[in-house]
Amino acid sequence: MKNFDINEDPHRRYNPLINEWVLVSPHRSKRPWQGQNETVTLDDLPEYDPTCYLCPDNVRANGEVNPAYENAFVFENDFAALKQEEIAFEENKNDPSVSELAKQTFFKAKPERGISRVVCFSPKHNLTLPEMPVAAIENIIHTWQKEYTDLGNVDYINHVQIFENKGSVMGCSNPHPHGQIWAQSSLPTEVEKTQNNLKAYYDQHGSNLLQDYLKEELKLNERIVIENDHFVALVPFWAIWPYETIIISKRHLGKITDFTKDETTDFALTLKQLTTKYDNLFETSFPYSSGIHQSPTDGALHQEWQFHMHFYPPLLRSASVKKFMVGYEMMGESQRDITPEKSASVLIEQSDVHYKNKL
């Protein structure tokens, strides 16, 4: 019988952050692709687009005019998924046609209060993270810190989700560099799962799951893409997306407002380097959804938490061929072809100089 070779044989890997598995099929990366091709983002966007609702001085959908902003600029989402209004709610309202059990189990719903904001990263319509100066990225980090604090201080807000959808393939309707923040009363499902697993680990070992994981990864040095004094970007052992990465601070810290000045600079550098490598991989403005997971703002201490940032990029083989998480993945579990180790080695090889700046 053949011995198990993790680089060649189909296998499952376990994700301890969310207690789920991923199916890895290394041999399948040779499969020809006859499916859909994605639209490739154009490289020749103007610095200012008069029709863009995020550019300085332009008018937004609701009639408001953007200021002539020069750094990161934040405003309330004009089409927010959450509303600030307080809603009166009687749990299990008397509806005689529905049994108590059904109300508790099958028709469980609760109003959700929250605030959605948009964060423009730069006044320039065509300036994405990898092409920004480090100081401009530091400015974005300071904006995230301020928002995490301000939103977290709102009495009914217990969780602040900072994220970015980049590229039309990730549902982003405007190439102007921007991210979003959805702050709300409840812990969203994925955050709650993560918290449960961080908490169980902390209760059992008295240490942080991701800190302990990072130490092992640094020893093995197989999946590390970027390392500097304060941060590491790596392809997690349990990554589901072809070039998925996670950024973890070397020091145990629960939230973005715990950063020292040097940590802010190193985090900015990490973001710049990682997104540059991504762009260089297929010489395209690399689409992804990214997001920060950190301590909830519910006032509790949350020693189990560790600040980290996920990057979920969909591209698989080229600027136009992505991985589809569909039938098997939706009904069964996430599946990947290329191994995380191979992905890491491909990302390591990419230059830190953006392809547009090469001669």
Next chain:
Amino acid sequence: MKNFDINEDPHRRYNPLINEWVLVSPHRSKRPWQGQNETVTLDDLPEYDPTCYLCPDNVRANGEVNPAYENAFVFENDFAALKQEEIAFEENKNDPSVSELAKQTFFKAKPERGISRVVCFSPKHNLTLPEMPVAAIENIIHTWQKEYTDLGNVDYINHVQIFENKGSVMGCSNPHPHGQIWAQSSLPTEVEKTQNNLKAYYDQHGSNLLQDYLKEELKLNERIVIENDHFVALVPFWAIWPYETIIISKRHLGKITDFTKDETTDFALTLKQLTTKYDNLFETSFPYSSGIHQSPTDGALHQEWQFHMHFYPPLLRSASVKKFMVGYEMMGESQRDITPEKSASVLIEQSDVHYKNKL
């Protein structure tokens, strides 16, 4: 203070099948769309395509020739994600550089053995489910029954996942009507979650979660799309996709091989009607991923299980505008704009006559 109105106010709903929540933002359905447009499937495909590797008599990628099949036709996937080969595996192999804890928690991997098959639904390149005669759909159901039995009988197979990816937007690389079956040793993540919740409910109430749920839905009659003697198709209270549905049998049955003759006919009818309504909604060949969840084939009794089929269609507003499950959804939780009740009412309105057959 305004009273909670589930049709208007942002809220979260609970999915008892997988113990996760969905954020519902009814007011957001008015948001304008400026993002990506999907490729619309063409209506004028030929009945036979000489370049299609699924059409009868044609040659597949591996050189094999398809028979001149007349009904559903099954073959092993030429680019299978799973392999049948048995792999020798020593858990926690001695690697002195990695601690025991790390092996058990951070670098947990196991070989996975399985069989992947393709099921062509029809020899006709352009004949999708809604346009097939009921007898042809019954033939597909018999094929699924046979595969569930045959694959389930293989000693190392404990789970048989039957699914379909339809449309290029769902990663389907060939419009020839076909589905897939991935059978494997382990219970995939989503199935395990479902089983855990079905089991906990069964242990607590001595009955089946979905059977009890269905009874309440039939009483309320707010989300029922199709009902016949033996099956119901409805938009679940906790649906995440805009026009997501679930098909449940009225009788408690664990697996597709439990169907009576009449149940087979009614299931075929339900599939035909549901996919016809889907096609009529935007007058397009409606993309979706569908899949059957049913009892594992591990030999245990599994009284907690109930056969059901999920349909996850991505389209939101038109044949070319889909819902993106991206940043917030990946980091936080699934989010929807249109309410499940509204979706159900829109589907109910759709005719049972396919738009191509209307004069």
